[in-house]
Amino acid sequence: MLRLGVIGYGGRIRGIISGLRAFGVDFTIAAIADPRGPQLKQDLEELKDTAVYEDADAMLDSETLDGALVGTRCSLHTPMAVKVAARQLPLFLEKPVATSLQQVRALKEAFTDYQPEVVVSFPLRLTSLALTTKEIIDSGRLGTIEHVQAWNNVPYGWCYYGSWYRDYNETGGLFLQKATHDFDYLSFLLGSQPKWVCAMNSRRVYGGDKPEDLRCDDCAEQETCIESPFNLFYRRGQTPKLQPSGLQCMFAESIRNEDSGNAIVEFESGVQASYSQNFFARNKAGARGARLFGYRGTIEFDWYTGEIRVMEHHSPRVDTIRFEGGGSHFGGDTELCHDFLRIVQRTGHSRSPIEAGIISALTCLKARESAATRTFQEVVL
Numbered sequence: 001m002l003r004l005g006v007i008g009y010g011g012r013i014r015g016i017i018s019g020l021r022a023f024g025v026d027f028t029i030a031a032i033a034d035p036r037g038p039q040l041k042q043d044l045e046e047l048k049d050t051a052v053y054e055d056a057d058a059m060l061d062s063e064t065l066d067g068a069l070v071g072t073r074c075s076l077h078t079p080m081a082v083k084v085a086a087r088q089l090p091l092f093l094e095k096p097v098a099t100s101l102q103q104v105r106a107l108k109e110a111f112t113d114y115q116p117e118v119v120v121s122f123p124l125r126l127t128s129l130a131l132t133t134k135e136i137i138d139s140g141r142l143g144t145i146e147h148v149q150a151w152n153n154v155p156y157g158w159c160y161y162g163s164w165y166r167d168y169n170e171t172g173g174l175f176l177q178k179a180t181h182d183f184d185y186l187s188f189l190l191g192s193q194p195k196w197v198c199a200m201n202s203r204r205v206y207g208g209d210k211p212e213d214l215r216c217d218d219c220a221e222q223e224t225c226i227e228s229p230f231n232l233f234y235r236r237g238q239t240p241k242l243q244p245s246g247l248q249c250m251f252a253e254s255i256r257n258e259d260s261g262n263a264i265v266e267f268e269s270g271v272q273a274s275y276s277q278n279f280f281a282r283n284k285a286g287a288r289g290a291r292l293f294g295y296r297g298t299i300e301f302d303w304y305t306g307e308i309r310v311m312e313h314h315s316p317r318v319d320t321i322r323f324e325g326g327g328s329h330f331g332g333d334t335e336l337c338h339d340f341l342r343i344v345q346r347t348g349h350s351r352s353p354i355e356a357g358i359i360s361a362l363t364c365l366k367a368r369e370s371a372a373t374r375t376f377q378e379v380v381l
Contacts, residue, residue, distance in 0.1 A: 002027035002344055005065040005089075007056045007080045009034045009047075012094060012121075013071030015328060019337035025345075027066075033059040056080055060087050067344040070094060073164070074171050078103035081118075082110040090116040090343045092336070096180045096364065097357035099172035104362050105381055107354070117343040117350040120357035123332025124181050124303070125188040126339075128323050130332075133292075133301050133308055134189050141310070142294030145190060148273035149293075152182055155286030157279030158227060160257050161206045161250035162216075168256035175199070175261060175364040175371075178277055182288075183265065184352075184360040189292065192269035193359050194379045199367035201261035205280045208251035216247045227251075236283065263367045303330045 002025065006013055009032045017029060029050050034040060037052035053059040060068070060083060067090040070080045078098045084091045097120060098104045111118070124130055137145060159165055160174060171177050187193055222228040226235060227250050260278040267273070273290075281287075289302035294313075301308040308321040327334055335351070342348025359379070366377035 002066045003030035003064060004028070004344070005030060005059055005063055005068045006032040007034070007059070007068065007070045007084075008072030008076065008094075009037075009040055010071050013069050016069065016071070016092065016121075016333065016337060016340075019328065019333050020341060022334075023337065023341055025341050027341075027344075030065060031059045031063045056083050060084070060089075065089055067091065067340070069340075074176070075099050075169070078107050082106060085110040085114050088115055090340070091118045092121070092340045093118055093354070093357065094121045095357065096172065096176040096361045097354070098361040098365075099170075099176060101362075101365055101381065104358060104365065108358055108381070111354050114354075118354040118357070119336055119340045119343060119350045120352045120354060121336060122181060122184045122352040122356060122360070123329035123336055125185045125332070125356075126335035126351060127303065127326075127330045127332040129301050129303060129306065129308060129330065130185055130189065132321060133299055136299055136308075136310060137189060137292065137294075141297060142292070142299060143296035145271060145292045145294050147293040148186060148190070148271060148290060150182055150186060150273060150275045150290035151287055152178055152275075152277040153281035153285055153287045154178065154277065154279045155282050157259065157281070158247070158250060160279055161255055161259075162227075162247040166248065166252075166255055166257060171257070172365075173201075173368055174257050174259075174277065174279065175201070175263070175367045176361065179261070179263065179275065179367065180360045180364050182275055182277070183363045184356055186265070186273055186275075186290065187267070187356070187359065189290075190267055190269060190271055190273075192267040192271065194265045194363045195268045196266040196376055196378055197263055197363055197367045197370055198376045199261065199263035199370040200374075201258035201368075201371045203255070203258045205259045206250050206257070207253070207255035209253050210249045210251045212252050212254045214249040214252060216249065219249065258371075261367075261371065263370075265363065306330075 031051040033053040033056040041047045041052045068084045069092040071094050222230045263275045265273045291300040297312045306323040310319040339350050366379050370377045
């Protein structure tokens, strides 16, 4: 039986563990390291046979493990990954892999002589939609890709202003939170790494003058505020249970997360990509995908519609490919779980390696710096 250890036993990692179990591989969560460990063990039946530690080093030093998963808050991803690297254990690492340039350097150094493999939580690159798009690009049908337009209009943006994600010191802003996925899948599709980036961002909707500790449940403006659980149901036709109880006010004075942003990325191949994200789109305005242009044709896809369109330039032909179902992260999480089990068993390889996590985090940090300084930034340490 495989013995896995978890550092940071939150909702994301619990979802990944559920995905791992679906494969029928014999494993156990032998230990978790989490400051809430004793309370979690008391509350969760699934941990009744699991050793609990409040310190990651104590767990890693005391337990014989076949692999580890890191699902802490963002600022701790690098420090915990470095601890796992020192023990030479296969690793599942949540994104963003780093939230500062110092952390990127520490991560790169820690994994220089690392022998096992890492699965970075980049599910988009492993979706059927992305893999099929790459297959079409690599076939040469479109010609060489010369230009890219990409977008992410986030219809669930409330979580970045009304939950712990609003803590800029913890998350590092929304290039790191969201664009890290998009920069990664673009690199994957193009087979090239970012070289230069320029970016801008703004906060024009969220934030304001409300008290930091104000929660929707305690607010006198529930019927007039369109972001309240009341209006989530009344105006949007959604059930209030979709919005967590105790949601913090999205118009609080402490909010620093931007609510829109744009970046232009030049890749080592010379291809230029424009990328745009915003966090106040809702319902059918939600979209996430890209157009990649070759001389012979263009391919466009969107995860929200589950469609790929291939448009030939020199004939009237348009092909549409539709994907049904999907699953968590459009099916990408299943592939991440598959790869992690294979690297733990030493029978396969990661398709979202640590190098991909490092270059994506670095690109996001350089985009953030570009937006702050109004300068072009080279994507180098």
